[in-house]
Amino acid sequence: MKKKPLILVTNDDGISAPGLRNLIAVMKELGDVVVVAPDSPQSAMGHAITINNTLFINRVHFDPDLNEEYSCSGTPVDCVKLAVNEICKQKPDLCVSGINHGSNSSINVIYSGTMSAAVEAGIEGIPAIGFSLLDYDWNANFEPAKEIIKTIAQEVLSQGLPDGVILNVNFPKIEKFKGVRICRQAKAFWKEEFDKRKTPQGKDYYWLTGEFINMDNGEDTDEWALKNGFVSVVPVQFDLTAHHAIQKLNTYKF
Numbered sequence: 001m002k003k004k005p006l007i008l009v010t011n012d013d014g015i016s017a018p019g020l021r022n023l024i025a026v027m028k029e030l031g032d033v034v035v036v037a038p039d040s041p042q043s044a045m046g047h048a049i050t051i052n053n054t055l056f057i058n059r060v061h062f063d064p065d066l067n068e069e070y071s072c073s074g075t076p077v078d079c080v081k082l083a084v085n086e087i088c089k090q091k092p093d094l095c096v097s098g099i100n101h102g103s104n105s106s107i108n109v110i111y112s113g114t115m116s117a118a119v120e121a122g123i124e125g126i127p128a129i130g131f132s133l134l135d136y137d138w139n140a141n142f143e144p145a146k147e148i149i150k151t152i153a154q155e156v157l158s159q160g161l162p163d164g165v166i167l168n169v170n171f172p173k174i175e176k177f178k179g180v181r182i183c184r185q186a187k188a189f190w191k192e193e194f195d196k197r198k199t200p201q202g203k204d205y206y207w208l209t210g211e212f213i214n215m216d217n218g219e220d221t222d223e224w225a226l227k228n229g230f231v232s233v234v235p236v237q238f239d240l241t242a243h244h245a246i247q248k249l250n251t252y253k254f
Contacts, residue, residue, distance in 0.1 A: 005031035005093035005157050008121065010079045012042045012100065012113025015060060015071040019099035022142040023131060024063060026150050027096060030157065034092070035063075036083040039071035043102075045113040047120070049081070050074040057082060076117035084124050094157055095121030098131035099142055099149070105132075105170045105222040106188040106214065109236060115168055119238050122166040127156050130166070134226055135173040145171045148180060148231055161235075168234040170226055178229040185234050186221035188214040 007027045011020040015037040027033050039058070056073040063069060070087060072079045080095065100114040109115050114130045121128035131149055133140055152169060161167065168185075171177070192210040199205060214223050222232035 006088065006090060007031045007033050007153075008080070008083050008088065008092040008095040008126070009033055009035045009037070010076060010083070010095070010097050010117045011037050012045060012076045012097075012117065014038050014041045015069075016062065017041075017101065018138065018140070019101050019133065019142060021062070022146060023096060023099045023149065024066070026146050027153065028065065029150065030153055031093065033066060034068040034083060034088055035066060036070045036072055036079045036087060038076060038079060039073055042075050042113045044111045045075045045077075045116065046111050047077055047116040048075045048113075049077050055082065057087070076113040077120045080117050080120040080124070084121075084126070091124070092121070092126050094153060095126045095128040096131065096149075096153060097121075097128070098133075099145065099171075100130070100132035101138065101140060102136045103132050103134040103170045103226065104130060104168060105134075105226055105232060105234075106186040106212075106216075107190065109168055109185065109234075115166075115236070118166050118168075119236070122164065123238055127161045128166045129153065129156060129169055131169045131171070133171045133173065140173075141175075144175055144177065145231075148177065152180075152233070164237050164239055165235045166237070168222075168232075168236050170222055170232045170234075172226045172229055172231070174229055177231050180231045180233060181220075181225045183222040183225050183232045183234050184218070184220055185236070186214055186216040186218070186223035188212060188216060188223060
């Protein structure tokens, strides 16, 4: 009898988030599931890790069918590190992160706790995928995404991923997708503004606001795919070396 794959499931919205619960439901169809997720929302934490505070893990029972389900006091990356080093009895065959409430397309991948958890798994040599839905509503409808999530996870379990590559998968907020597109990350940025306010005691404080600016008109980007009804799949990597710049820099008189 073929052994079931071991699948690590995590997120950044927290252990009770509906997106996580929907992702767990899909992964239970594919293998043995271990869940390690933050005990509170950790959105936009990026690749932060906890080094100056204690970390706690608590066994939880949100899903009666799961024996291995834990909440963690740290960041999404902490969750993956603890799962791999302390909880899992063997290296997971796959790590999936999400389903995030809100997209992680374009530059948002840099800030995303969802994707950073997947990237950390990739650093550990585990095939990893981050899943996000372009709907920030806590009660978002994740049903349309579940069959494609299952298909993508099955393919990665079967085929693996290129060395050092993690998948960033984003779903538009629609009931029926036109298809799946392999994309590049759109060139875009956040034009930030800080709303300056005062406390009742007269002390200044700031609230971050901003506008997302997409400067990329290409039809091969994740932003184009999402706006046109497609699921975007972007291969990302944790090697941040700008390889194309090495030859030019070698001409500098450093």
